[in-house]
Amino acid sequence: MDFAETTRTQNEDENYSLLCKAHEQFNNNEYDRCLELLQQLESKGENSRPILRHNTAVVNYYKSGCTQHATLLQDLEELVLDVKPIPGSGSVASGTEGVTVGLSLKHGGGGSAATVARYNKAVIYYHRHMYATALEKLAPLVGRMEALEKTILALVATLQLQLLLATNQLNRAEAFLDHLQYKLNLVSSAPTIEATAAAATVGSSDPVVARVGNEGSKGTSLQLLQLLTHVLNRKPVLITEDGSPEYAALKAQQYYIMKDFQMAAKQLMRINNECTQSGTITPHLSTCIANNMGVIHLRVRHYAIAAKFFQNALNFDKQLAFNLRQRTLQTMSSAHSCEILYNLGIAMLHLRRAKEAFQCFLVPIKQYHSNPRLWLRMAEACIMQHEAKVQEEERQFLPANEHNARKKQYAPQSAAVPELTLEFAALCLRNALSLTLHYKANFHVVVLSEDSPEQKSDLDQQSWRHLQDNNFCNPSKPISIESLENMLAAIYAAHSYVSLRLEDYVTALEMAQQMLHCERLSDAHKLLAHMYAAEALMRMHKPTEARDHLDPSFVGTLNAFDLETRDWQLKSLDAAQNVVRYNLAVVMAMQKDYPKAKTLLSTLTHAVVSPKALTLRRHIDTYSAYPAPN
Structure with a gap:
């Protein structure tokens, strides 16, 4: 009995020594020698050990240049299915990024192999931008973090926090960070400053800020993610730069959130200059800097400059995305074409370049098809293109029959085909409306508890998994109830306009x-609602009902600032008043109340309506010259 025990112990020591040597060769990039040592273990009857299967798959992956991730993923899937993880078992793992090699020769080591395999699967999905799948694969490990060993616990916590931030689950990320700090004692508290950061206003077309530095790199630590989480949640924190681009970029993002756009731009340019001089500039770094510079210029309404930066960012990103299937996982995670095209499309809309904007939105809509804001933007591009065609036809004074022929040229086209047509705009708006109403019904409102701060803090730490974020407009950040209502009003307005034209x-x-x-309806949208309702009723031959929507007195109560700050033709109360009066004159003419209509038309002097008012006056004079039939 004693001899058997001694022999088993010596064999385990020899096996563990071989594993340690294999690990050393792996760290030295000697993958062939590492595989030889693992094969020696197999020849000693250790081939049934799941840890050997796992490590062999990982070494083969690195030997291929980190490009055969599909094969590795399949091996990991088979390993997890074959091995039932043992609750509470941990693993000793090496490395802090990418795919990890586990080293374990404990009894019950199968549970350890399954733990590391699950983590590696989540890493692969993270780098492939499949964040929801990565969260799902990582969930079993996150659910039992208290039972994990310190090394694998840090890896799981870091990846989970990265995934929460990547999916804009900022509230959950903050609560998860508190859980790591107070329950697991895994991160230290970040230094705070007394001054409160100013909250940035979220517009209806929220651009996407890309973070400088590869989020899967070794430079991404829990401390850096902790600061990033606080910054994104607008918590006052003191960021001390250490000379790395990651911390410098975090400082730039803090300036941006505090609306100090000039300092944010200076910080980004400093990063670019320093990295260029030191020779550490990379296509990924250049992509992020160019994109974020574009976002800054977009916020200050320098749309042409913003578009130029976004185009530069796309050029840098093409260097990363070229032949993406043959690239490493880290390179895959660094490509951000969808987000950059999303931003470029917004800039093109502001520049009234509808075709370019529409083409930009076609790429991100495939990935973010549940984003109602993106569907609205595509519809706006279609509307903008339609208005441009109508204006061009009016300038050319096309005959009525030719104008109608051009108007119906899209009729045979299916509305489901992505084209710059009003039919496709109607489809986009139906999608946007359905999604927005669904999200509004499930909108999460934070209810402040009346409990003591200690009880509330303890409750928050216990229920971080149950927190919700209104992040249904990915890739842009979570939306507020005010922005939701503004977006809903914009969708109704665009839908009404398109329906009128169709x-x-x-x-x-x-x-x-x-x-x-709508709740919180702006004065500008209130004016549009009355105008569109009146036009629809006039087209339905209900002038009496239409007249109720065209009371000129309500225009005088509108907020002039709300009209002047919008990018449309009516930029003053006077222009709005003239438009309402003109439409009211049209209704009066339909009711054959010619004297009142002519009196109203004589008061219209604004350039927006004066040509049409003159034409209507001529028609009224023509019709009023003939007696009405008995």
Whole structure:
């Protein structure tokens, strides 16, 4: 009995020594020698050990240049299915990024292999931008973090926090950070400053800020992610730069959130200059800097400059995305074409370049098809293109029959085909409306507890998994209830307009009426709602009902600032008043109340309506010259 025990102990020591040597060869990039040592273990009857299967798969992956991730993923899937993890078992793992090689020769080591395999699967999905799948694969490990060993615990916690930030789950990330700090004692508290950071206003077209530095790199530590989480949640923190681009970029992002756009731009340019001089500039770093410079210029309404930066960012990103299937996982995670095209499309809309904007949105819509804001932007590009065609036809004074022929040229085209047509705009707006109403019904409102701060803090730490973020507009950050209502009003307005142009007057009236019932409705949208409702009723030969929406007195109560700050033709109360009066004159003419219509038309002097008012006056004079039939 004693002899058997001694022999088993000596064999385990020899096996563990071989594993340690294999690990050393792996760290020295000697993958062939590492595989030889693992094969020696197999020849000694250790081939049934799941840890050997795992390590062999990982070494073969690195030997291939870290490009055969599909094969590695398949091996890991088979390993997890074959091995039932043992609750509470841990593993000793090496490395802090990418795919990890586990080293363990404990009894019950199968549980350790399954733990590391699950982590590696989540890493692969993270680098492939499949964040929801990565969260799902990592969930079993996150659910039992208290039972994991310190090394693998740090890896799991870091990846989980990265995934929460990548999916814009900022509230959950903050609560998860507290859980790591107070329950697991894994991170230290970040230094705070007394001054409170100013909150940045979230617009209806929220650009995407890319973070400098590869989030899967060794430079990404829990401490850096802790600071990033606090910054994104607008918590006052003191960021001390250590000379790395990651901390310098975090400082730039803090300036941006505090609306100090000039300092944010200076910080980014300093990073670019220092890295260029030191020779450490990379395509990924250049991509992030160019994109973020574009976002800054977009916020200060320098749209042409912003578009130029976004185009530069795309050029840098192409160097990363070229032949992506043959690139490493880290290179895959560094490619951000979808996010950059999302930003470029917004800039092109502001520049009234509808075709370019539409083409930009076609790429991100494939990945972010549940984003109602993106569907709205595509519809706006279609509307903008339609308005440009109408204006061009009016300038060329096309005959009525030719104008109608051009108007119907899209009729045979299916509405499901992505084209710059009003039919496709209607489809986009239906998608946007359905998604927004669904998200509004499930909108999470934070209810402040009346419990003591200690009880509330303890409750928050216990229930971090149950927290919700209104992050349904990915890749842009979570949306507020005010932005949600503004977006809903914009969707109703666009839907009503498109329905009018497609001669669907019932839908146009319904959308205008729904817009009037929106909460927090801006004065500009209130004006549009009444105008569209009136036009729909006039087209439906209901002038009396249309007249109720065209009371000129309500325009005088509108907020002039709300009109002047919008990118549309009506930039003053005077222009809005003239438009309402003109439409009211049209209704009066339809009711054959010619004297009142002519009196109203004589007061219209604004350039927006004066040509049309003159034409209407001529028609009224023509019709009023003939007696009405008995």
